[in-house]
Amino acid sequence: MQHCDDLAHQKLSFWNDTGKTGISAWVFSTDHKRIGLLYLYSVLSFFLVAVTIGLLLKIELIAPGRTIMGPVTYNALFTVHGVLMIFLFIIPGFPGAFGNLVMPIQIGASDVAFPRLNLFSWWLYLIGAVTIIFSLFTGGGPPDTGWTFYVPFSVKTGTNVSLAVFGVFIVGFSSILTGINFVTTIHRLRADGMQWGRLPLFVWSVYATAWVQILATPVLGITLLLIVAERLLGTGLFDPARGGDPILYQHLFWIYSHPAVYIMILPGMGVISEIFPVFARKPIFGYKMIAFSSLAIAGAGSLVWAHHMFTSGMSDTAILVFSFLTFVVAIPSAIKVFNWVATLYKGSISLEAPMLFALSFILLFSIGGLTGLLQGAAATNIHVHDTQFVVGHFHYVIFGGAGFAFFSAMHYWLPKFYGRTYAEKPAVVAWGLLFVGFNITYFPMILLGLKGMPRRYYDYLPEFTHLNQLSTFGSWILATGLALMLVNLSRGLLKGEPIGRNPWGGATLEWTTQSPPVTENFEQEPVVTHGPYDFNGAGVP
Amino acid sequence: MIQRDENRYAGAKLGIWLFLFTEILLFGGLFLLYAAYLSQYPHEFASAGHEMQLAFGFANTLVLITSSMLAAMSLTAVQLREQRKALIMLGATIFCAIIFLVNKYFEWSSEINSGFYPNSPRLATGPMGEALYFSLYYLTTGLHGLHVLIGIVLLTLVSVKVSHGTIHAGNYVLLENSALYWHLVDLIWIFIFPLYYLVL
Ligand code: HEM
Ligand SMILES: [Cu+2]
Numbered sequence: 001m002q003h004c005d006d007l008a009h010q011k012l013s014f015w016n017d018t019g020k021t022g023i024s025a026w027v028f029s030t031d032h033k034r035i036g037l038l039y040l041y042s043v044l045s046f047f048l049v050a051v052t053i054g055l056l057l058k059i060e061l062i063a064p065g066r067t068i069m070g071p072v073t074y075n076a077l078f079t080v081h082g083v084l085m086i087f088l089f090i091i092p093g094f095p096g097a098f099g100n101l102v103m104p105i106q107i108g109a110s111d112v113a114f115p116r117l118n119l120f121s122w123w124l125y126l127i128g129a130v131t132i133i134f135s136l137f138t139g140g141g142p143p144d145t146g147w148t149f150y151v152p153f154s155v156k157t158g159t160n161v162s163l164a165v166f167g168v169f170i171v172g173f174s175s176i177l178t179g180i181n182f183v184t185t186i187h188r189l190r191a192d193g194m195q196w197g198r199l200p201l202f203v204w205s206v207y208a209t210a211w212v213q214i215l216a217t218p219v220l221g222i223t224l225l226l227i228v229a230e231r232l233l234g235t236g237l238f239d240p241a242r243g244g245d246p247i248l249y250q251h252l253f254w255i256y257s258h259p260a261v262y263i264m265i266l267p268g269m270g271v272i273s274e275i276f277p278v279f280a281r282k283p284i285f286g287y288k289m290i291a292f293s294s295l296a297i298a299g300a301g302s303l304v305w306a307h308h309m310f311t312s313g314m315s316d317t318a319i320l321v322f323s324f325l326t327f328v329v330a331i332p333s334a335i336k337v338f339n340w341v342a343t344l345y346k347g348s349i350s351l352e353a354p355m356l357f358a359l360s361f362i363l364l365f366s367i368g369g370l371t372g373l374l375q376g377a378a379a380t381n382i383h384v385h386d387t388q389f390v391v392g393h394f395h396y397v398i399f400g401g402a403g404f405a406f407f408s409a410m411h412y413w414l415p416k417f418y419g420r421t422y423a424e425k426p427a428v429v430a431w432g433l434l435f436v437g438f439n440i441t442y443f444p445m446i447l448l449g450l451k452g453m454p455r456r457y458y459d460y461l462p463e464f465t466h467l468n469q470l471s472t473f474g475s476w477i478l479a480t481g482l483a484l485m486l487v488n489l490s491r492g493l494l495k496g497e498p499i500g501r502n503p504w505g506g507a508t509l510e511w512t513t514q515s516p517p518v519t520e521n522f523e524q525e526p527v528v529t530h531g532p533y534d535f536n537g538a539g540v541p
Numbered sequence: 542m543i544q545r546d547e548n549r550y551a552g553a554k555l556g557i558w559l560f561l562f563t564e565i566l567l568f569g570g571l572f573l574l575y576a577a578y579l580s581q582y583p584h585e586f587a588s589a590g591h592e593m594q595l596a597f598g599f600a601n602t603l604v605l606i607t608s609s610m611l612a613a614m615s616l617t618a619v620q621l622r623e624q625r626k627a628l629i630m631l632g633a634t635i636f637c638a639i640i641f642l643v644n645k646y647f648e649w650s651s652e653i654n655s656g657f658y659p660n661s662p663r664l665a666t667g668p669m670g671e672a673l674y675f676s677l678y679y680l681t682t683g684l685h686g687l688h689v690l691i692g693i694v695l696l697t698l699v700s701v702k703v704s705h706g707t708i709h710a711g712n713y714v715l716l717e718n719s720a721l722y723w724h725l726v727d728l729i730w731i732f733i734f735p736l737y738y739l740v741l
Contacts (some may be wrong), residue, residue: 181557188552218563222570226680232661235676237574243669248577252570332721 011523013419013516014447019275027123030115031519033417035122036100043093051083053077058441058475060458074458076143076159080136082147087168088129090402091260093309094267095178096125096215098409099206099332101417103182103519105510107403108526113184117177124174128283131167135160146456148257151238151249156232164324170225172217175263176448179213182206191509193528200508200532201290205270208294212259212266213410220256223249247312252490254305262286262301264398265365268405269336275412278339278506280347281356283533286339293332296450300329310381318376326376328369333369333458337362354504355426357408364400368393382508386456389449395442405487407434412504414493421499426484440474508532550714557718560726564688567677568729571681576735578673585670590741592657593678598738601641608637611729612696612720615703622710624703631700638693645686649679656702668699678737685733688726695719 014033026034060067069077087127104112112118136142139160156159164205185209186199199207201512226249229235235243238249277284284290306314306322316321340362349355371393374380384390415421444467453464460468502511507530513522609707615630657675664672699719702708705730708716 057686072609115554117556126638177562180556180563184556185553187555188548213560214563215566220568222567225684229659229676229680233676233679235680236659236672237676242665243578243582243673245577245581253575333629507667 001459009513011518013514014519015516019521020174026498028119028247030111030119031091032100032104032115032118032140033517033519033521035118036097036102037417038094038122039096039125041541042122042129043089043259044127045085045313046094050089051479053081053084054232055475055479056474057081057473061460062472063469064462064465066459069458071458072144073099074267075130075456076142079143079146082144082397083132083164083168084396085172085265086260086365087396089540090264090406091397092125092171092175092178093406093525094264094402095182095206096122098202098271098406098413099178099209099267102510103203103206104189104201105513105521106414106508106532107189108194108509109185109189109523110520110522112181112186114181117181121177121181121203122410123172124170124177128167128172128174131170132164135163135167138278139163147287148253149224149227150253151227151230151246152240155239157254158386162231164226164512165227170220172221172224174358175213176217176221178281179210179217182210183214186210187278191526191529195528196529197288199533201273201287201294202267204291205266205273205294208298209263209266212262212298216256216259216263217331220260223252223256226252238358244365247309247314250309250321251306251313254308258305258308259298259302259398262298264402265412266297268361268402269294270408271405271412272340272361273336274506274508275354275358276343276347278504278533278535279352279358280344280349280533281505282343282347283535285342286335293335297329297333300325300332304329306375306378307381310378311385323376323378327373329362329377330369330373337366338417340394345387352411352424352504353422353431354408355396356431356435360431361401361404361408364396364404364438366470368396368398368401371396381385384449386454387449388445388453388455390447391455392442392449395445400438400442404434410489413510414489415499416510416517418493420493420496421494422488426488428486430481430488433477433484437479437481438476441471441475441478444471444474445469483489505535550584553714557721561721562565564624564725564729568684568732569627570592571677571684572732572736575677575681578670578677580672580706582668582673583625585668586674587741588668589671589674592652592655594648594651595738597644598734601644601648602734603732604641605727608634608641609724611637612723613632616713616716616720617715619703619708620710623705625707627703627716628700631696633702635696635700638696641689642686642693645682649682673731681737683731685726686718688729692719692723693728695722 015029026038029035056068056086057074060069060074099117104110112194115271139162140158141160143149143154143161143164144157145159145161148159148370149165155163186203190199200427226235226237236244238244238246240246257341273284273290304322306318306324307326310319310323351359371389375384375390375393411422411427447463448467450473451464453460505512505514509522509528510517510524512526591660615627615634618624618627618630652658652675653661658664659672659676659679663700664675696719699708699716700714
């Protein structure tokens with residue numbers, strides 16, 4: 001690490017630029033960096049709650065029969081775990097936290113296009129989140145439908161589904177507004193010389209993500225409103241007894257929720273594309289293909305929703321078509337993986353914390369992707385449908401993929417915004433614990449699913465005991481790693497060593513400004529003269 | 542990176558167009574359900590459609606198209622620096638919007654009085670598709686009515702700004718965007734009207 005510039009010469013950073021202090025300087029700030037940090041703190045809080053619930057679920061599964069909770073509690077807890085993780089952590093997390101923190105600086109803008117709308121989005125997110133939390137303690141108690149809110153159960157259950165669903169609707173609205181803000185920002189506010197071909201790949205991924213947010217979320221919105229209408233008014237739209245069709249609900253739900261997995265994973269892929277060139281000290285291999293594949297994933301990925309419904313009763317032709325399209329999405333994803341690996345080839349690789357997380361991303365995401373193909377093929381899907389295999393698969397993609405990329409981003413970028421950095425050794429140890437713990441937790445689930453253990457059950461047959469115990473044991477290692485990582489990060493960011501402008505030697509714009517940046521992001525308006533991975537040219541300041 | 546005025550304007554326009562897309566998609570879900578159930582229950586949909594009172598729908602269509610025109614005229618007026626005229630046009634737009642809702646209120650009341658509403662005893666005993674038709678009808682027009690209501694609030698806000706002079710010939714993007722929103726509300730109605738009142 002280099003400590004090039006003298007801290008005494010720094011201008012006031014965005015942390016202490018305003019006369020105002022206290023909480024209102026934050027929750028009413030329109031600075032994208034402050035809003036990004038607000039998102040970060042809020043999504044991490046929900047993440048920690050959801051992790052705790054996940055650990056409780058795993059403790060229940062340590063032995064057959066009832067261990068610490070009965071079936072009713074288990075149903076409520078896995079629903080709450082899923083809802084928090086999906087709607088309050090990973091979907092808003094990446095765009096909200098790192099999209100906000102990094103994207104405007106990377107394109108050389110002083111803020112997003114609509115700063116007040118940005119603040120409003122965060123408030124909506126918070127209001128939606130509070131509504132969801134509220135639904136857990138009021139009405140008929142926490143919803144127990146699973147995060148998918150499938151009818152007819154979600155209409156029949158006496159739990160507080162309406163309020164929870166309404167909360168998710170509000171959060172979705174926030175997501176739409178963020179998407180609109182980001183697309184406009186990237187179109188209108190690029191610095192002089194920041195041509196489309198010079199956009200950092202993280203920006204490309206945020207751009208693709210924003211389009212998915214805009215195009216898919218409204219469909220979720222209307223679907224959720226329909227559940228509320230069905231419960232309150234008895235519209236019967238999804239009730240076969242009244243002529244409705246529950247399969248239509250599933251279509252509408254997955255038309256959003258499949259593309260939503262790209263909201264979760266695309267920004268993660270963007271982070272990886274930033275980290276590999278910097279830590280291999282080589283320009284990214286196949287810049288255009290990576291940028292293009294983000295768009296291709298967003299586009300093709302929007303056509304594959306019905307692969308969640310192979311066992312729901314669709315025509316064979318539909319199954320064939322959706323199965324085929326699902327395999328098509330694997331192509332742009334594989335393009336990315338090959339390009340990343342090619343970037344590493346013959347690079348001078350430095351294995352620091354962000355890079356370790358990024359490297360493990362590749363492995364975990366590949367396992368997630370390959371198990372995904374097994375479900376994309378109709379024949380094998382029928383075997384593994386609704387088993388622990390699915391739970392293993394999506395944790396590999398969302399947690400091993402998006403989650404690890406999120407951690408990577410935290411180590412890579414947060415020092416920029418705090419001006420101080422974490423300790424490297426504990427960071428590496430935490431990564432090791434996370435990686436090992438992760439695999440011990442989730443790989444057994446894949447095996448359990450293949451052997452036939454269903455998902456969303458608090459109990460199982462004795463023959464599944466050993467693998468379940470292993471998995472529970474793994475979850476404790478995982479939790480230890482998480483705790484160590486978060487403690488190390490918070491200690492370092494608050495009290496650690498100061499860092500200079502460019503600790504990693506990156507060539508993107510955020511490294512040209514001071515750490516932490518001034519409110520307007522740059523001391524002088526940047527003019528871009530080279531690409532984001534041009535380490536040899538005028539690149540590295 | 543300086544946010545030049547022109548750039549700001551273009552940004553605001555891009556933003557509102559993106560937002561309008563999301564509105565279309567929101568209603569798109571309901572239109573999708575309409576299509577699916579129409580193909581499943583063509584006869585029931587037709588017989589339910591005959592229960593609609595064309596006069597109400599027709600009147601509302603006229604009112605809404607007129608209001609859309611008035612909104613556009615208020616924008617032109619602001620551009621020509623005719624503040625008073627702009628305010629009158631905006632007022633007339635809002636008036637039309639209120640007429641629309643009042644009309645809708647009478648329409649819904651009369652339908653509810655005849656026993657057509659979700660979960661009503663009359664529909665519960667009738668053929669299945671008819672109940673679905675009315676559920677969709679109430680949901681779609683209800684959501685649309687909500688948009689009309691939001692439009693009224695928005696246009697009122699804009700009128701205040703016009704009267705204070707914060708919206709003027711040099712800066713009218715908020716008015717323009719509100720008018721665009723209003724055109725969309727109009728446009729969605731232009732789809733609802735034939736689907737529920739005419740084609741069946
Ligand atoms: C320490 C971390 C975690 C643990 C121990 C954990 C554990 C679990 C367990 C035991 C289940 C229920 C399996 C079943 O009985 O069907 C589950 C479900 C789920 N998890 Fe996690 N998980 C963790 C992290 C995450 C993360 C990071 C995400 C996403 C960002 C996530 C998303 C989900 C979802 C969507 C479900 C499905 C809930 C449902 O079926 O409705 N989990 N998790
Ligand atoms: Cu999917």
